[in-house]
Amino acid sequence: MATINKQKIVDSVPQKGFFGNPKGLFTLFFTEFWERFSYYGMRAILVYYMYYEVSKGGLGLDETTALALVSIYGSLVYMSGIIGGWLADRIFGTSKAVFYGGILIMLGHIVLAMPGSLSMFFVSMVLIVLGTGLLKPNVSSIVGEIYAENDERRDSGFSIFYMGINAGAFIAPLVVGSVTGYSFHLGFGLAAVGMLIGLIVFVATKKKYLGLAGTIPANPLSQDERKATLTKIGIAALIVAVIIVISAVTGILTIKTFINLVGILGIVIPTLYFIFMYRSPKTTSVERSRLIAYIPLFIAAVMFWAIQEQGATILANYADKRTQLNFAGIEIKPAWFQSLNPLFIITLAPVFAWLWIKLGKRQPTIPQKFSLGLLFAGLSFLVILLPVYFGGSQSLVNPLWLVLSYFLVVLGELCLSPVGLSATTKLAPAAFSAQTMSLWFLASAAAQALNAQIVRFYTPQTEMAYFGVIGAASIILGLALLALSPKIQGFMKGIR
Structure with missing residues (x-):
């Protein structure tokens, strides 16, 4: 997308109207609010649906398989952002x-629901998976488009947007957990x-509040290229579908091989993506330097999300099997614990947004904020060791320990x-703006693909080693x- 187009887009968006930010932030805030409601509502009960007995309305899978499949589900959701980012950048x-x-x-x-x-x-x-791949990276990219490149409100705007996600x-x-x-x-x-509500909000307000934001592909295909590319995509999709069907019928494609395959893709795809963008002739020398700076940030994000995303797998199982659910006269639903993370973010996101603006040029650099995120994430797993150490692996744990764990990982999340x-x-290189946002979400995909492999090591008897090793690794990397x-x-060449 040409620089003149970027400024033209910014000029088309009303720049005041939503907590001192561009008015388009309202549209994106509430669209993402309802999309996240739908996703996290589903995710809060998914693992229970999978391992609860059929007589209780579940699918009756064993717990280890259910934990791995939920991680794979999350990995594929974010991995598909590659497709969504490419389609947005090149086609529509x-x-x-x-x-x-x-x-x-x-x-x-x-x-x-059926x-x-x-x-x-x-x-x-x-x-x-396909729907989130289209929506998730691209709604975040539009947030970036409504701000000028050097607009100091950008970090604050993303923090407010992030609060909408977590609301x-x-x-x-x-x-969902209550029903x-x-x-x-x-x-x-x-x-x-x-x-459905999120779609209604987006369609009803986008023309007035977003202007040209999101309407101009960053690196569009020509008409001839589009026809040829869509034909190739259709043929490739058909071939993949045939391979999947044949593999499933012959027994080659099992749940275990599927989990292993996604685990490999979670590492290989982002690696190839970095290489492709770095070597592209459309990437300038300054942009190549920035991509090099992005690599350690990406690795740090993978480590962080490997811990944070276990809130829907290991910690969800921990809440269901190892936690006292009768507390202070309240019957706690296991799914409710997954509201703790966003609750703390809603409470603290305005504080962090204010803090970054208040500090201005004195605030920590981007790499320093990432390192703080890893330190807090590591601590969130280490605190789980304490009730196991004092009470053993057989007794039920006071739910406040889970509350503390979620609180610590939120401090890291708001830094990272x-x-x-x-x-x-x-x-992001200019020619790959939406695709680079997809690359950011591949950090979560890689983390959850990794989690699908390591959840097999978790049992009540191995809790000390499981939480201790992962927590210590995060602190060391931080x-x-x-x-x-x-x-x-x-290497960021002037970006702070």
Whole structure:
């Protein structure tokens, strides 16, 4: 996208009107709010739906398989952002990608809402994975488009946007988790309704509040290129579908081989992506330097999300099996614990947004903020060691220990995640703006693909080793990143 087009887009967006930010932030805030309501509502009960007995409305899978599949689900959701970013950059722009993605997500939740089998679950997986791949990276890219390149409100705007994400994520587990006593499918139905509301908000306000933002592909294909490319995509999709069907029928493609395959892709795809963008003739020398700076940030993000995303797998299982659910006269639903993370973010995000603006040029650099994120993430796992150490692996744990764990990881998330979104829009090569945002979400994909492999090592008997090793690894990586921060900052070529 040419520089003149970037400024033209900014000029088309009303620049005042939503907490001192561009008015388009309202549209994106509430679109993402409802999309996250639908996603986190589904995710809050997904692992329970998978391993609860059929007589209790679940699918009856063993716990280890269920934990791994939820991680794979999350990995594929973010991995598909590659497709969504490419389509937005090269064919129809980010705004249409958000709309089409919302439609697919809603259909996926509708499939889950209908009583079915494991095959219906995989159908919903395909729809939600593809839909989120279209919507998630592109709605964040539009946030970047409504600000001028050197607008100091950008980090604050992303923090407010991030608060919208977590407002939806906070309400969803409480609402959906409360109805699962009646039916898992009712909970999935509420997730579908949430996505429908998000679509209505986006369509009703985008023209007035977003102007040209999201309407101009960053690196569009010519008409001839488009026809040839779409033909190739169609043929490739058909071939992949045939291979999957044949592999499934012959027994080659099993749940275990599927999990292993996604685990490999979670590492290989982002590696190839970095190489492709670095070697592209459309990437300038300054942009190549910034990509080098982005690599250690990406690795740090993978480590962080490997811990944070276990809130929907290991810690969800921990809440269900190892935690006192009768506390202070309240019967706690296990899914409710997944509201803790967004609750703390809603509370603290304005504080962090204010803090970065208040500090101005004195605030920590991007690499320093990432290192703080890793330190807090590591501590969030280490505190889980204390109740196991004092009470043993057989006794039920006071729920306040889980509350403390979620609180610590949120402190790290607010140092790393909104800052990572903002840094991605700053460090992205111009020709790959939406695709670089997809690369940012590949950090979560890689983390969850990694989690799918390591959850097999978790049992009540191995809790000390499991939480201790992962927590210590995060702290060590955080300290290493802190030491390398000045060097990384130099490769950013003026970006702070």
